[in-house]
Amino acid sequence: MLFELRDVHYVYMRGTPFAFEALTGLSLSIPANQTVALVGPTKAGKSTVVDLLAGLMKPGTGTILFEGTDITASSFNAERIRSTVGVVFQSPEAQIFEETVGKDVSFGPRRKKVPLAESRRLVQESLEAVGLSYEDFRTRYTYALSGGEKRRVAIAGVLALQPKVIIFDEPTAGLDPRGRRELLDLIVKLKQRHNLSVVYTSSSLEDVIELADIIHILNNGRLAFSGTPREILARVHELTELDIALPEAAQISLALREVFPTMRTDVLNLAELEEEIIKHAAEVQFIAPTKMDRETKAQ
Amino acid sequence: MLEVSNVTFSYSTHGEQNAPPALHEVNLSIPPGETVAIIGHNGSGKSTLAKLLAAILKPTTGLVQVDGLRTDASGEDIWKIRQRVGIVFQNPDDQLVASTVIDDIAFGPENLGLPRFEIEERVQETLALLELESYAHMGINDLSVGQKQQVAIAGVLAMRPHYLILDEPTTMISNHTARRLLETIYKLSQERGITVIHITHYMHEVTNFKRVIVMHEGHVLMDDTPTSVFARTDELQAVGLDVPMVTKLGWRLHQQGWTGLSEIILSIEELKANLCSSN
Amino acid sequence: MIELSRNITFGQYINNDSILTRLDPRTKLLSAVLLIFLFSYVSSFTALALCLLCCIFLQWNSHISISYVLRGFRFIVIFLSFLYILQVVFYYSLTQHTTLIWHWGIFTVSWEGVLRSALTIIRILFLFYLASMLMFTTALVDLTDGSEALLSPLQKLGVPVNAMIMVLVIAFKFVPILVMEIERLIKAQAARGASFTRGNIAQRVTRFGSLLIPLFVSAFRRAEALTIAMEARCYAGGLRGWRRSKRREMRLQRFDILALVFIITFCVVTIIVNLVAQ
Numbered sequence: 001m002l003f004e005l006r007d008v009h010y011v012y013m014r015g016t017p018f019a020f021e022a023l024t025g026l027s028l029s030i031p032a033n034q035t036v037a038l039v040g041p042t043k044a045g046k047s048t049v050v051d052l053l054a055g056l057m058k059p060g061t062g063t064i065l066f067e068g069t070d071i072t073a074s075s076f077n078a079e080r081i082r083s084t085v086g087v088v089f090q091s092p093e094a095q096i097f098e099e100t101v102g103k104d105v106s107f108g109p110r111r112k113k114v115p116l117a118e119s120r121r122l123v124q125e126s127l128e129a130v131g132l133s134y135e136d137f138r139t140r141y142t143y144a145l146s147g148g149e150k151r152r153v154a155i156a157g158v159l160a161l162q163p164k165v166i167i168f169d170e171p172t173a174g175l176d177p178r179g180r181r182e183l184l185d186l187i188v189k190l191k192q193r194h195n196l197s198v199v200y201t202s203s204s205l206e207d208v209i210e211l212a213d214i215i216h217i218l219n220n221g222r223l224a225f226s227g228t229p230r231e232i233l234a235r236v237h238e239l240t241e242l243d244i245a246l247p248e249a250a251q252i253s254l255a256l257r258e259v260f261p262t263m264r265t266d267v268l269n270l271a272e273l274e275e276e277i278i279k280h281a282a283e284v285q286f287i288a289p290t291k292m293d294r295e296t297k298a299q
Numbered sequence: 300m301l302e303v304s305n306v307t308f309s310y311s312t313h314g315e316q317n318a319p320p321a322l323h324e325v326n327l328s329i330p331p332g333e334t335v336a337i338i339g340h341n342g343s344g345k346s347t348l349a350k351l352l353a354a355i356l357k358p359t360t361g362l363v364q365v366d367g368l369r370t371d372a373s374g375e376d377i378w379k380i381r382q383r384v385g386i387v388f389q390n391p392d393d394q395l396v397a398s399t400v401i402d403d404i405a406f407g408p409e410n411l412g413l414p415r416f417e418i419e420e421r422v423q424e425t426l427a428l429l430e431l432e433s434y435a436h437m438g439i440n441d442l443s444v445g446q447k448q449q450v451a452i453a454g455v456l457a458m459r460p461h462y463l464i465l466d467e468p469t470t471m472i473s474n475h476t477a478r479r480l481l482e483t484i485y486k487l488s489q490e491r492g493i494t495v496i497h498i499t500h501y502m503h504e505v506t507n508f509k510r511v512i513v514m515h516e517g518h519v520l521m522d523d524t525p526t527s528v529f530a531r532t533d534e535l536q537a538v539g540l541d542v543p544m545v546t547k548l549g550w551r552l553h554q555q556g557w558t559g560l561s562e563i564i565l566s567i568e569e570l571k572a573n574l575c576s577s578n
Numbered sequence: 579m580i581e582l583s584r585n586i587t588f589g590q591y592i593n594n595d596s597i598l599t600r601l602d603p604r605t606k607l608l609s610a611v612l613l614i615f616l617f618s619y620v621s622s623f624t625a626l627a628l629c630l631l632c633c634i635f636l637q638w639n640s641h642i643s644i645s646y647v648l649r650g651f652r653f654i655v656i657f658l659s660f661l662y663i664l665q666v667v668f669y670y671s672l673t674q675h676t677t678l679i680w681h682w683g684i685f686t687v688s689w690e691g692v693l694r695s696a697l698t699i700i701r702i703l704f705l706f707y708l709a710s711m712l713m714f715t716t717a718l719v720d721l722t723d724g725s726e727a728l729l730s731p732l733q734k735l736g737v738p739v740n741a742m743i744m745v746l747v748i749a750f751k752f753v754p755i756l757v758m759e760i761e762r763l764i765k766a767q768a769a770r771g772a773s774f775t776r777g778n779i780a781q782r783v784t785r786f787g788s789l790l791i792p793l794f795v796s797a798f799r800r801a802e803a804l805t806i807a808m809e810a811r812c813y814a815g816g817l818r819g820w821r822r823s824k825r826r827e828m829r830l831q832r833f834d835i836l837a838l839v840f841i842i843t844f845c846v847v848t849i850i851v852n853l854v855a856q
Contacts, residue, residue: 087769095766111771176500178539245474248544393803405825410812418825
């Protein structure tokens with residue numbers, strides 16, 4: 001087991017009039033070498049979990065085990081897991097802090113006191129891995145990059161740490177559909193090439209439904225339920241109640257239950273959706289509307 | 300009437316003299332009362348177009364006119380344009396000024412120098428319109444992003460604009476809130492004759508609009524009804540856009556022999572209606 | 579370090595419906611100014627004791643937990659202690675400091691020095707307390723409305739008071755946003771191995787420096803975006819001849835007058851006590 005959270009509580013602004021309990025007893029497991037998604041509405045505690053898993057904060061109460069080690073123990077120095085657990089935060093602006101791309105991507109290796117030649121190699125490999133040419137981008141100013149390029153540089157910066165697991169915190173927020181698809185493809189590619197474990201947080205199921213092996217649904221700082229994508233999609237009513245956006249195919253199948261009451265909602269893509277509709281049409285002896293019917297009706 | 304006549308716009312950047320212009324010889328006009336969606340990828344020029352229409356940017360060449368007033372004028376005319384054209388941006392934190400909801404909505408009318416009773420009237424009216432009455436005295440920092448965006452829109456509506464431009468207003472908010480927001484705006488435009496121009500990169504948001512303009516690399520690629528635009532799926536995919544899944548589904552079922560379905564289905568409701576009516 | 583917002587308590591309005599929160603902002607601002615002058619003027623022990631009583635009275639009426647208020651004092655107390663020691667040990671004036679306690683090389687400690695420095699420190703603490711109380715009990719929008727009203731004669735003389743107040747309003751609006759931004763930057767840097775807790779002083783200071791540039795870039799970007807949004811809502815800044823109207827009204831009530839009378843009386847009494855005690 002890569003991560004194990006046991007009854008984790010976290011309160012922001014503890015002891016002030018503005019205290020807010022973000023995690024109210026969260027317990028879940030994250031197995032290694034898989035893509036695990038944490039999905040929940042805003043304020044479900046996703047970003048808090050990210051910070052805790054990365055060892056950036058310690059919970060109020062509860063334990064977190066990383067590969068069996070208790071990283072919440074007061075004797076444990078979280079800086080030890082810095083390069084093993086990489087985090088790609090939501091907005092790229094918050095994670096790029098050097099002037100040039102080369103300097104920024106090498107930030108991690110430099111902190112680890114990696115020798116110069118090795119550091120250069122890591123930077124080159126990381127940039128190539130995210131699809132940016134090393135020669136081209138090494139000396140570019142980070143302030144002049146486009147949004148998509150910034151995101152890639154941020155990911156490269158994390159890859160340069162050679163982590164075992166990368167946590168992506170709502171990485172597609174604010175991206176247009178093309179950007180989204182490119183990023184998701186990149187994540188899949190990186191996971192395979194670098195043998196990573198991936199933790200992915202999101203407020204919608206659209207991104208993760210075809211990406212994730214396991215999905216944990218969070219709500220109000222606690223685990224609501226977990227399962228494989230199909231298992232999750234079967235529980236549409238709970239998902240809608242939690243205000244979690246369903247992926248398009250599932251949305252359509254849910255709506256079509258008014259026409260085909262026994263239709264499955266755990267359809268992952270268009271092909272499965274189409275298949276399901278045609279199957280049900282046959283079962284209920286649904287009369288497929290044809291042009292002739294329309295014309296007859298009109299008369 | 301919003302008129303864009305042969306407009307080219309380049310962002311001047313140092314050392315990038317040969318960069319392509321953000322907008323290239325764009326011509327279009329939007330009559331009052333229309334609801335228009337402008338769709339395109341980041342970099343297609345749609346946000347630039349929005350800013351030109353709101354007189355935030357001036358065209359490099361060409362002319363943009365709002366009800367006959369030129370946006371490259373100065374002084375009094377710009378003031379009039381700003382009163383008539385309201386614009387809402389993506390990030391509410393970049394738009395809200397005051398510390399409470401009610402004070403921020405009042406910001407616009409206060410700038411117009413309106414008397415106190417009229418400001419109060421407009422503020423109350425807008426609060427009711429967007430169902431924000433219970434939030435009136437809340438601090439802005441205590442609101443969620445979706446709520447903040449509603450306040451930002453309220454702040455613009457309180458100025459009673461004739462034209463409302465929404466520049467990717469739903470990017471940072473949840474689907475549920477986004478849908479409700481767009482429904483409210485659409486209803487408002489019907490009731491009050493406000494011209495709504497909605498900039499987005501989500502195809503599923505454009506289905507309620509009468510007119511869809513597709514932008515690509517600074518040009519207007521398509522300018523038609525949603526149905527006609529969605530029918531050109533191949534062209535859309537060629538520029539990296541796509542139609543909603545329900546449209547693709549409708550098309551595939553149609554190909555399977557379900558010819559009684561409309562060829563181009565825009566929304567899930569439409570699909571349902573189509574299927575129900577034949578049984 | 580990660581939870582910066584928890585440690586920054588200065589300037590947060592607490593709306594607990596105490597009598598202090600219900601006073602008109604102009605009353606509070608005027609009282610604050612009067613008390614600041616008073617606290618800066620008095621020097622006798624008895625007068626200072628009266629000032630302390632005044633603070634206790636304010637604290638009691640504010641209904642805010644004393645531990646919360648005192649938390650805001652942490653940094654300034656450390657700074658002031660340091661200042662005190664420096665002043666006592668290094669500052670020496672032949673005419674004023676006549677009772678020497680200890681002398682070694684350039685270090686001179688005199689009884690007058692000890693007392694005078696203590697007085698300065700106490701005054702600064704009083705001032706800090708008043709400012710904190712003002713911020714805790716008055717919403718920002720009230721502070722700005724009150725200041726604008728009190729400074730309106732200057733506006734009529736051509737000083738752009740309204741524009742400057744607007745600048746303050748925006749700056750305050752951005753404080754929590756920028757605090758969150760700093761937190762995010764710290765987290766992002768920490769996540770890539772930067773340590774803000776280890777290393778010597780010089781290293782830690784340079785590390786904080788590396789946060790400044792991204793913060794500035796972010797702040798400028800936001801400022802630009804906000805300016806556009808404000809102008810789009812017809813805000814005309816310092817444009818000559820342009821005046822905004824206001825939705826909010828401030829009305830002086832009976833207990834505002836009462837409070838002002840009380841403060842003025844207190845000031846007069848304390849000044850008299852101070853003169854008598856000397």
